[in-house]
Amino acid sequence: MKSKLFNKILVANRGEIAIRIMRACRELGIATAAVYSDADRNAIHVRYADEAHHIGGAAPSESYLQLDRIVKVAHDCGAEAIHPGYGFLSEKAPFPEACDAAGIRFIGPPASAMRALGSKLAARQLAIDHGVPVTPGSGAVDPATALDAARKIGFPVMLKPSGGGGGIGMKVVESEEQLVAALESSSQAARSAFGDPTVYIERYVRRPRHIEIQIICDTHGNAVHLGERECSIQRRHQKIMEETPSPAVSPEIRAAMGDAAIRVAKAAGYVNAGTVEFIFSEG
Template identity: 45%
Template sequence: MSWAQQHKVFVANRGEIALRILDACDRLGIDAVLGVSQADRDSLPARRAGRTVVLGPAHAADSYLSIDATVQAAVSTGCTAVHPGYGFLSESVAFARCCAEHGLIFVGPRLEHLEILGDKLSARRVAEEAGVPVTPGGETCSGEEALALAGRIGYPVLVKAAFGGGGRGMKLVDNPEDLVAAWELAASEAQSTFGDGTVFIERYVRDAKHVEVQILGDQHGHCIHLGERECSVQFRYQKMLEEAPCVALGETARRELHGHAMRLATKLGYVSLGTIEFLYDVQRDAFWFLEVNPRVQVEHPVTESVTGVDLVREQLLVAFGEPLSLRQDEIEFHGHAIELRLVAQDAARGLLPSPGRLERWRTPPLGGVRWDTHLYEGYRFPPYYDALMAKIIAHGADRAGALERLRLALAHLQLKGPGTNLTLLQRLVAAPAVVDATVTTRWLEEALPQLMET
């Protein structure tokens, strides 16, 4: 029996990332089974998969978030591994533990890493132990404790859920008068959304860029990085444009950033794909640790574009016990890549969700442009899940070339159906602050009203 025939992968996700995992399995010669909800039975991933299993009804809580249904489906179809993609169960300690109990390989980090990194407070402690700078702050158990800590570290501050993500359970506070109410609201949101109301306070960095380092470790003690990405164009803490490399960094700062990431990865003994996120304080030329995302990222294609490394393939190989196929000194970086997220959200109405039938979908055949999407004409975009429609990734010899390819791709995309952020993306790639790479994490929310003026 060949190496590939020993394994079968259950794909526990949907949309473009499910297609991405299926494609990586195909290239490795590994059989794959796809889990779908009732709403996704006619999706493009379901059409591509060799076999599909219905996990449950449309709502994610009854299908994609059901640990029992997912594990039972994987076991009953003879799978040896489960790939959770991103979102849904990808960072669930309970899911990873259940997979292990049923003899399934969880395609992701070790259980102890999910436990450590799922708690932002414990992740901060490990970062400090590794000598990685963290923003001043700490855990608070009451509004009064929050006031005392904020008084010591200085305003503005962020109140953040220890087990949160995506901006939920996060509040920006500029003065002590608003802090207690914000702390109580963040704790309440954290409890209702994540099942744990633990929150902490940290100093808010106003003029910051969001930069992150892609790491990859195997089960044999080897770990490498694949450079950095900048993800500063965000709306309500949701990324909209990602690129590699970060042109705001000089070579000294870039080496410092990579060094921080590798010290933390080494301290953890990290296995699988992971992303270590930082704030880059532009005024002080300093980095501050944010968190570690222990999974494949939505924006992984920009790193693939500049390195030529198939990250999902490597992630699968590592999960099956294979050593890394590349050494650090073999990683080469070429050109510049930028990714845009096309979403079914109406930008004219504050980016509210906009599900509906896709009447026309034709992507232009342009060199240097990659479309990661699960769309097809006639597809009915459901209201139950994430609004991501497609990722548009352009690679060029330099940043200006990548931006120009994105402009052409957006101009020639034929799209009719749900409301989208297409117009906003077109204006984004032409905005002077984006062209000049001077954006910070606050820029889009402040610029959005002007960008959407007709």
């Protein structure tokens, strides 16, 4: 019988994602520890786990974002690993570093990969350096440099915050007259949401397809892709449904996208499961 990697995992999340992780652990015979805030004391994930630990007040800043508190709870309850789920601390480089310092395995990518990919500008440059195609774009822009950069790319353009995601701060700019006001709005939204006002410009692709390649990488330098997901049906930059295989992707394009996704993942030193997103323009 194959031995278990871990006897107990702490799930540093709540709700649906915590339940999914705990269900998988149960199927593998691994015990789970939940964490919860004041507001989630009676939540389903608390009842589903083998044990649960209170970590603070209702606001995420007082509970699910309390990195040191979560790591201490994992250490004190004997968890050998922490699964962050998504959101909250899952993409914060200090989290895996704190786990390493406490002798606890972080189930996710290393801090170095998070830092390499946490900035869209840095991720774009990494992709370019390794022959992965990117949408034509600029470096960081400000009111003094934005117009020249946009003219070189060609209108219409898209303003994008370098940090964060979820479509926050993205602005389509159709003409030169709209640029300065849109830049100010995008930068302010980025500062408020991510603490980083850095904005750059990309060519705006009309009616694109949003296609994602799922990749998985181990700690020995091996990486594979698991095909694509068609994620073009969206509302306010949020996916509504996914389809696989994509009706727009041929076997040749699928292979090329998969190879590109693996190249950028390996270049970043990525470990665990991840997604490489592509903007696909037909013609």
